[in-house]
Amino acid sequence: MWTQLAHNVIKYRLPLIIILVLVTIFMGYRARNVELDYDLAKLVPETDQDYKALKEFEENFGVDDNILALGIKDSSLYTPQSFARLQYFSEALKDVKGVNNILSIGNIQKLQKNTEERKFEMKPLVQDLPEDQATLDSLLQEIKEQKFFSSQLLNKENGATAIIITLDEKIFNSPERERLMSDITQLGDAFEEKTGIELHYAGLPFVRSTMMSKVRQEIIQLLVLSVIVTALILLAFFRSWDAVLFPLLVIFSVVIWSVGTLDLLGYKITILTSLIPTIIVVIGIPNSIYLLNKYHQEFEEHGNKIKAISTITRKIGIVTLITNFTTAVGFLVLAFTEIKLLTEFGIVAGINIFATFIVSIILIPAVFSYLPEPGKKQLKHMNFKMTDYALRWLNKSVHYHRTIIYFFTVVIVAIAFIGGFRLNSISHMVDDLPKDGKTIQDLRFFENNFSGIMPLEIVIDTKNKRGIVQRNTLRKVDEFQQFLDSIPSISQPLSVVNMIKAARQAYYNGNPAFYDLPNSRDYNFIMRYLQQDEDDISVMSNFTDEELSTMRISLKIADIGSDKMNVLLEESIKPRMNEIFEGDDFDIHITGTTPIFIKGNEYLVENLRFSLLIAFGIIAIVMGILFQNIRMIVISLIPNVIPLLITGGLMGYLGVPLKPSTVLVFSIAFGISVDDTIHFLAKYRQELFANNFFVPLAVTKTLKETGKSMIYTSVVLFAGFIIFVTSSFGGTVALGALTSTTLLVAMLTNLLVLPSLLLTFDDGKRRKGSHPLIEQYDDDFYMEAEDEEINIKRIKKAEPKVPYKPEDQKES
Numbered sequence: 001m002w003t004q005l006a007h008n009v010i011k012y013r014l015p016l017i018i019i020l021v022l023v024t025i026f027m028g029y030r031a032r033n034v035e036l037d038y039d040l041a042k043l044v045p046e047t048d049q050d051y052k053a054l055k056e057f058e059e060n061f062g063v064d065d066n067i068l069a070l071g072i073k074d075s076s077l078y079t080p081q082s083f084a085r086l087q088y089f090s091e092a093l094k095d096v097k098g099v100n101n102i103l104s105i106g107n108i109q110k111l112q113k114n115t116e117e118r119k120f121e122m123k124p125l126v127q128d129l130p131e132d133q134a135t136l137d138s139l140l141q142e143i144k145e146q147k148f149f150s151s152q153l154l155n156k157e158n159g160a161t162a163i164i165i166t167l168d169e170k171i172f173n174s175p176e177r178e179r180l181m182s183d184i185t186q187l188g189d190a191f192e193e194k195t196g197i198e199l200h201y202a203g204l205p206f207v208r209s210t211m212m213s214k215v216r217q218e219i220i221q222l223l224v225l226s227v228i229v230t231a232l233i234l235l236a237f238f239r240s241w242d243a244v245l246f247p248l249l250v251i252f253s254v255v256i257w258s259v260g261t262l263d264l265l266g267y268k269i270t271i272l273t274s275l276i277p278t279i280i281v282v283i284g285i286p287n288s289i290y291l292l293n294k295y296h297q298e299f300e301e302h303g304n305k306i307k308a309i310s311t312i313t314r315k316i317g318i319v320t321l322i323t324n325f326t327t328a329v330g331f332l333v334l335a336f337t338e339i340k341l342l343t344e345f346g347i348v349a350g351i352n353i354f355a356t357f358i359v360s361i362i363l364i365p366a367v368f369s370y371l372p373e374p375g376k377k378q379l380k381h382m383n384f385k386m387t388d389y390a391l392r393w394l395n396k397s398v399h400y401h402r403t404i405i406y407f408f409t410v411v412i413v414a415i416a417f418i419g420g421f422r423l424n425s426i427s428h429m430v431d432d433l434p435k436d437g438k439t440i441q442d443l444r445f446f447e448n449n450f451s452g453i454m455p456l457e458i459v460i461d462t463k464n465k466r467g468i469v470q471r472n473t474l475r476k477v478d479e480f481q482q483f484l485d486s487i488p489s490i491s492q493p494l495s496v497v498n499m500i501k502a503a504r505q506a507y508y509n510g511n512p513a514f515y516d517l518p519n520s521r522d523y524n525f526i527m528r529y530l531q532q533d534e535d536d537i538s539v540m541s542n543f544t545d546e547e548l549s550t551m552r553i554s555l556k557i558a559d560i561g562s563d564k565m566n567v568l569l570e571e572s573i574k575p576r577m578n579e580i581f582e583g584d585d586f587d588i589h590i591t592g593t594t595p596i597f598i599k600g601n602e603y604l605v606e607n608l609r610f611s612l613l614i615a616f617g618i619i620a621i622v623m624g625i626l627f628q629n630i631r632m633i634v635i636s637l638i639p640n641v642i643p644l645l646i647t648g649g650l651m652g653y654l655g656v657p658l659k660p661s662t663v664l665v666f667s668i669a670f671g672i673s674v675d676d677t678i679h680f681l682a683k684y685r686q687e688l689f690a691n692n693f694f695v696p697l698a699v700t701k702t703l704k705e706t707g708k709s710m711i712y713t714s715v716v717l718f719a720g721f722i723i724f725v726t727s728s729f730g731g732t733v734a735l736g737a738l739t740s741t742t743l744l745v746a747m748l749t750n751l752l753v754l755p756s757l758l759l760t761f762d763d764g765k766r767r768k769g770s771h772p773l774i775e776q777y778d779d780d781f782y783m784e785a786e787d788e789e790i791n792i793k794r795i796k797k798a799e800p801k802v803p804y805k806p807e808d809q810k811e812s
Contacts, residue, residue, distance in 0.1 A: 289712045
């Protein structure tokens with residue numbers, strides 16, 4: 001098959017190049033339509049019960065993640081001029097298309113009793129802007145007395161205030177979101193410029209907008225950096241612009257394909273899929289390195305360009321196919337997680353990593369068949385002294401110092417294993433944003449002044465019509481809310497209880513002393529006032545269903561992390577909740593975007609662990625098919641498991657938590673590092689046949705030829721992934737640093753531990769009738785015996801007469 005493929009690539013090279021160009025143009029056309037995905041919290045499968053509960057909550061009460069908050073902490077705000085500016089700012093925000101509602105101390109409303117019509121009415125508290133400080137101070141005191149709203153808008157201890165903006169979810173999740181956020185921030189900038197007062201932005205809409213704006217910037221930034229770094233490395237290795245330009249052309253094509261694939265599959269750009277173009281550059285280059293290195297080796301041996309080009313397809317085509325397959329497996333297994341974010345990332349990355357094989361196996365031979373023969377300058381890397389010295393040292397080490405290699409490997413793995421027990425799983429709502437960036441600082445502002453801004457909801461279903469307005473239920477809910485309010489990381493709860501308390505205050509002419517639940521004497525009067533007008537009932541409808549049987553308690557919580565969140569919910573809130581409502585046949589559950597997001601990250605980590613096991617199993621099966629030898633399967637997997645253990649240990653000692661970005665490292669790195677093992681063992685099996693099944697000589701020759709390509713590709717992979725540390729996202733930085741470290745360790749284990757294991761445990765004996773897939777190469781393209789790397793007829797049956805020494809090996 002590979003002989004025919006090599007023949008067809010050369011024979012039909014021009015049509016094949018035209019086809020690739022046309023496909024790339026088509027994919028580029030589709031890539032124009034790809035959009036950014038602003039929904040970052042869909043990490044829980046739709047079949048999950050908590051996810052279903054959140055969707056049911058949204059159907060009854062609306063979404064809870066459409067709140068944008070602006071914070072101010074500046075005493076100069078409480079002057080007549082600045083307060084007027086705040087009022088104008090609030091009114092201007094209200095006019096922005098996509099803003100549903102504005103709540104601030106400048107437009108706060110109070111509940112008033114209408115005695116004639118026996119109902120409550122909402123009236124603006126600020127009728128006229130205060131013209132002097134005394135009037136403003138009086139107004140501020142009246143605002144503080146409106147406890148229903150003021151608790152959400154004003155920190156009475158330090159004067160910090162908030163502007164709560166409710167956004168239209170449909171507009172925010174449409175292409176108009178950028179215009180919407182731009183309009184709001186422009187008004188904010190104008191307010192800051194005129195008053196000198198700093199605004200702090202927070203809330204999930206702002207976090208999402210900020211994150212995806214950075215994603216858009218970093219797609220280009222990381223892609224450009226990866227291209228520059230890989231180009232410089234290729235130029236340093238091969239000393240030829242041809243060896244730089246055309247491998248990058250291969251990668252450029254597949255990068256376009258990857259973005260086009262997103263559109264073809266109906267996917268959007270997420271924080272994970274945005275990394276695919278850079279990953280394609282980093283992972284795709286090794287294909288070209290192996291092909292070019294083999295091309296130069298073959299040409300240096302016999303000087304026939306066409307023959308050398310055909311040979312690279314025939315001799316390492318199947319190996320390159322398998323290595324791309326194993327790398328793709330590391331990504332494709334993510335589809336088994338049933339999590340949309342990971343499934344899309346895994347499918348698109350896996351498909352296009354495999355596509356790099358198709359493009360490179362066609363384009364590299366086809367293009368180089370048109371180019372002039374490589375000169376001495378291009379072949380100079382074949383005798384690169386530093387690489388040759390490193391390979392000689394490696395060869396000597398595995399032959400004479402295997403005991404030392406095994407000793408240090410066992411010690412390092414043991415230390416890493418202990419460190420692995422220190423690993424923990426922690427995730428935050430804003431894990432990926434830079435810790436010293438303004439977005440995080442603004443989030444901390446709200447946590448310090450308002451206990452948090454992330455949404456948390458508690459739903460209570462009494463199962464009885466008007467069950468929530470029963471006095472006994474209200475008292476228990478009030479007791480529960482007082483407990484919640486005592487937790488430092490949770491803001492003051494807001495529910496129908498607060499609404500009824502405010503109604504009682506209004507019933508007694510706004511006296512703040514009466515902000516409490518109705519007693520037995522005034523309960524019926526107050527409830528009758530609340531039910532008189534449909535508009536007033538609509539106020540309660542924000543917190544109840546139509547039958548008054550189900551209610552919500554809305555909270556805002558600090559981004560305390562998944563570990564503290566679980567402790568808070570499971571060991572504090574739920575036990576107290578069960579204690580208060582004991583004996584009531586209520587259905588009570590905690591929901592909201594925040595707990596679902598936290599659960600999604602934990603779910604993500606667990607599924608990534610499972611996907612790693614699947615990848616391990618699939619790759620083990622591939623090894624079994626390739627080698628048909630249990631001993632070789634074990635030998636091939638050991639050097640690739642060790643780097644994962646070492647990385648896990650490092651994470652434990654350095655306090656790097658398990659989260660989606662860090663767990664992703666293991667499946668990606670495992671799929672990539674196996675490539676070197678396959679290349680090494682494929683060449684090793686060939687050398688066994690070519691050298692009378694004499695293991696030491698086969699190992700030496702394999703290290704000399706394949707070891708050089710392994711070093712080149714490992715350097716490219718390390719440099720490519722280390723680029724990710726320039727990202728402003730913490731998860732991307734962790735992914736880059738840990739993946740590059742893992743791959744560097746994998747290079748050392750494949751160059752030291754793997755050949756040592758072969759020398760120790762492989763006797764070189766093979767069954768005469770057994771021909772594993774890794775040994776099946778066509779040998780009739782030129783019908784020239786000297787063109788074959790494996791020629792069974794030329795294998796000598798006698799063992800070498802002179803004892804073998806690695807340093808005595810000559811250039812054949």
